[in-house]
Amino acid sequence: MNESLHLWLIPLLPFAGFLLNGIFGSRLPKPAVTAIGLLAPLGSFLLVLNAAAASMISAPENCPQCGPVTAAVSFPYAEAYAHPWINLVGLQADFSFVLDQLSLVMLLVVTGVGFLIHIYSIGYMSHDAGYARYFSFLNLFIFFMTVLVLAGNVLLMFVGWEGVGLASYLLIGFYFNKTHAANAGKKAFIVNRIGDFGFLIGIFLLLANFGTLTFSEITAKFLPSSAVRMVVEHGVMMLRHATNPLPSAGVLTAICLCLLLGAAGKSAQIPLYVWLPDAMEGPTPVSALIHAATMVTAGVYMIARTHMLFDHAPKALTVVAIVGAATAFFAATIGLVQNDIKRVLAYSTISQIGYMFLACGVAAYSAGIFHLLTHAFFKALLFLAAGSVIHAMGGEQDLRRMGGLRKKLPVTFWTMTIAVFTVAGFPPLAAFFSKDAILYAAFIHGTSGKILWFVGLVTSLLTSLYTFRLWYLAFMGEPRSEHPHLKSTPLSMLAPLVILAALSICGGWIGIESFAAYLAPSTGVLKSAGAAANPPLEFLLGILAVADAAIGWYIAHVFYHRKPERPAQLAAAFPAGYQLLANKYYVDEFYSAVVVKPLFTISKYVLGWVVDTAILGGVTWLLAGVASLSGMILQRWQSGNLRSYAAWLSLGSAAVLLSVWILGGSFHSAAYIFNIDFLNGARH
Amino acid sequence: MTILQFFLWSLLKVVVVTLVMLMGIAYTVLLERKLVGRIQNRWGPSRVGPFGLLQPLADGAKSFFKEDLIPGAVDRPLYLLAPIISLSCALIPIAAVPFGPPGVGPDRFDFFEISNINVGLLVILGIASMGVYGIALAGWSSNNKYSLLGSLRSAAQLISYELALGLSLVGVVLRAGSLNLRTIVDQQATRGILSWNVFGGFQFIAFFIYLMAAFAETNRSPFDLPEAESELTGGYHTEYSSMKFAMFFMAEYGNMINVGCVATLLFFGGWTSVLGDRIPPPHNVLIHAFLPIFWFTIKVFGFLCLYVWVRGTLPRFRYDQLMNFGWRFLLPLAIVNVIGTSLWLAYR
Amino acid sequence: MPRSSYNREGIFPGKSMQLILFFVFAGFCLAGAVNLLLQTHPINSALSLIVVMTSLAVLYLLLGAEFLAAAQIIVYAGAVMVLFTFVVMLLNAGREERTLGSRAAARVGFPAVVALLAILATIILHTPGLDAVRLGRDLATATPAGDHSNLTLLSTVLFHELLLPFEVTSVLILIAILGAVALARPGHEEGTAAK
């Protein structure tokens, strides 16, 4: 019943685009580069839509337990290629893609938003020298991201994981001749390495304790225990024996914490969030696609993917929740005082992802994914709008030098307004539903949940505060600097803005219940939804959320519109606090003092002088000496004289013949030397 | 028969055939001189004997008694070896040539062929190809630039045209399915002239190629560049005199005869009559024995006449023309012929 | 008349003929090979090699491989060696001078060769089954195919079982031709020294 969806094409098209643009891009004319760069993601987007259509028929009840269904494609739908990809004792990793509700949603986001941002980039990068290079990198990112999402086992996912890291590194350092950009790229790369280190350890632990890395098999381990059970693998139901028993809770917790470290690294959560703000050095569309919409949410996706592990490790879940809440709060506070428009958005991103982690932490994965979806829309919108502002002001990013852009950039203004209201969480815009779902899920999550809920509430106040601050500073009031020439924004940039605006208006109207129901097979049932739902309470909480969003708006209105001098006074009143915030809690300084400087010292003195120069150098010198000495002896052999070669050759052949003869033992076997077996074969 | 008888008979065969061959060579020379004379509207040799029939003997005696001078700078052993190689390579191939059907005579002793080899054709070609050495060594050993150039030329020419020659024969071999000359002849005997390879076997292209290549192989005009007097004063045998020169001379005509024999065997039905097996073999033993030889000789004679005719009429090629003709025209043509023949045989 | 009546009986009847011919031509082979070593001028060596090859052809004939005998003469004696003599003439290579290039050749090589020969001889002489087979009486047994030429069998095997190797060899030869042309074309090789 499973018709082939050709999942392999989804990553492959962007990869082809990457190769074409990367190799020939510099020689191709600009339109050709554009065509290649656009067609690749468009193709994979259409394929994803096709997959969605194929699966939508009676999609919700597709799950391993409920047997055959009437859909053209039943989830989880898997394609395996060239398998076994890795076939070692104890390690079986097929090169297999799996498509289920979760990965479908994620794919829609990645390819859809990705495609929009590709379009946007045409206008934004039009005057850039590295046009082809930019598009090839963007396609490369799409390729790796789709691999990450489609991966059927942790190992393949890790491949995509590293790949998107690479793409992000390349794109952050796109303007590699700017020192900041290069350093930012390096920073992102290194910080991600720390996270990936955790991820790797997690993978090893998984392999050691489960003996498999395939998601479906891991899930199977948790199914109600019986010697033989049904497992869905490669899209067919097959019997599989339960091998080694379930590991202990401690081990599970350890695994989950390692995975969490990886997720935190990729998704810029405490303690590894420091790279994201610097990542804003890259081109704005990149910030929108990679560092807001898709890549940074990969951590959330990963946690949702491996939820079967987290479900059985409550401690780890608590940690996830705490990390998420803390990140959300701190990032929001920092966002309050940033003056670079993109940095404000970066911190907003961090805090929003904090929300998602919070959701995952309270086992409301579908809520987290829901927020991921909406966030992808409005945050991409925010970034793109900011991008068009920057584009219009010729690269100006400082909020204090903007202002009064409302009339000059009407489209940008209105879309930005929609985005701002969305972020702040006003109904009926998308973020309202998702954030509301998260807060509700947190609230009903035991007593500790109440605290998390409160933090989330405060954070949403801060959120609306800093977003409206941005809004007022950029668009309201009078121009604080004369911008000589406002470049007109091309249509290719405006169209994505409008589309994304529409999406972030109605993206949430699905409603968490149906969304959660749809995701249920792959992320488990959402407790807060369905039976346990408590409409009045939910309504009350919604009112509260909207209220404090409104408060945030009011404060911002007072501070940045009616009495612009007030913030300065406030900063003067609490210098310490202001400095603390302005310097982002000195986290970077702390890291550099605790980690970076000692590392440099050790590397320079201990590793550099002692290990490298003395030990390794000495050993190498010794080896080289031995080698050259024996070379000096042996080189007399290679006299270059043909006849001496012949002499040694004949000696060697004599030796070989003798040895064969002697090893052969008897003359009969010596005779065997002669019976060249192809002769034996052709006896007549 | 006993080994002794075998030896005696074989000896007899060899002696007879060799003598016939030598005489043939001598009189081919005469034939050429007379014919060319007629072509050029003059009498050929006519003084010695009736119609100059004894001319060859006179020539032989002359060249035998002439002073045999050997230049000082030559590489002596090779200089002496070269003409021997040439002549022997011209005389040996006849050993593989059948003049008539087997089994005539006491207990199926093969009178009409010195040795019946399975791959007789290949043997003839091989020995003919050895003839290059005679010329090459002659030119090289006589330490003279004209000789060297001539010998290099002729060696190159021989090698180039051997390809075309061999390929042109492949068609015939394919049709007969054997390299045994007698098998090939028998297969042409069935319907007389209609089943000769050159007609019935559709091998006329092959024959044309063979003809051209044969002219070149024997260094005959229009391909007689190695001894182009105008440029090379005599080519590889410039430094040779008297008997040694005569040996080269004989070698050339011997080769002509060999080539003629091969052509007869492969394309013109060998010793079989024009009607082939249509007419029953005569009862008279003598006629039965010598009719084949008659036919064979007639055919070879015609071929030799053709040789002389061509020499009398055609001018000499230029060297590059020669090479181009061999490589660019004959060789592809031969390949096409092979392909065509095999297709024809496959779909017949 | 049927082809089978043309079979190879009556070339050399009698076993002693085998022996005589073997000794004669084996003698030629060895003499030629030794002469190849003794001669100082390459052209003489080439000629003696030709002697070796032609007499080898006769030995092939004795061993019932008449096609190979012919091929030996045509390919080796007729083509390859002509090439050699050509090159000798072309380069006008003189007598080789007695240079002392390597002591290893003398001190290692000759013992090695002697050892090799000794081992081979012992193995050959002590291997059963080799003396069992003897070339004898009528050569018909010599040809694996039996009554008429083994050419048919040869070509059958060559063009059915071993077709691919055959084609590959043709490609090889083509490449060799190209390589030869590319190498021998004057003017493009480094430092064109004394001509």
Added chain:
Amino acid sequence: MTFFHQDVPLSWYLLLSALLFSLGIIGFLIKRNLITVFMSIELMLNAVNLSFVTFAYQWHAVKGQIFVFFVMMVAAAEAAVGLAIIIAVFRARATLSVDRIDLMKL
């Protein structure tokens, strides 16, 4: 006459081929002229061919002869290329002595 009335043992052919092979090696060892060295290679090839034909006879196997056929073809190709190389070397070095030609680069 008794001697003449015995057959030829195959081992004699093999011995002959072994002898020729060794002579080829010796040629390789003692000859200084590049062309002659090449000739001794051909001599070795021929020796091996002889043993192939002998075994083909012993086993009544045609494939032995076919192998010789292949060896011949390859030898022809080898001769063509090898001699071309020799010509090139001579053009470059103006000598054919293997003792003089002992450097890869000019």
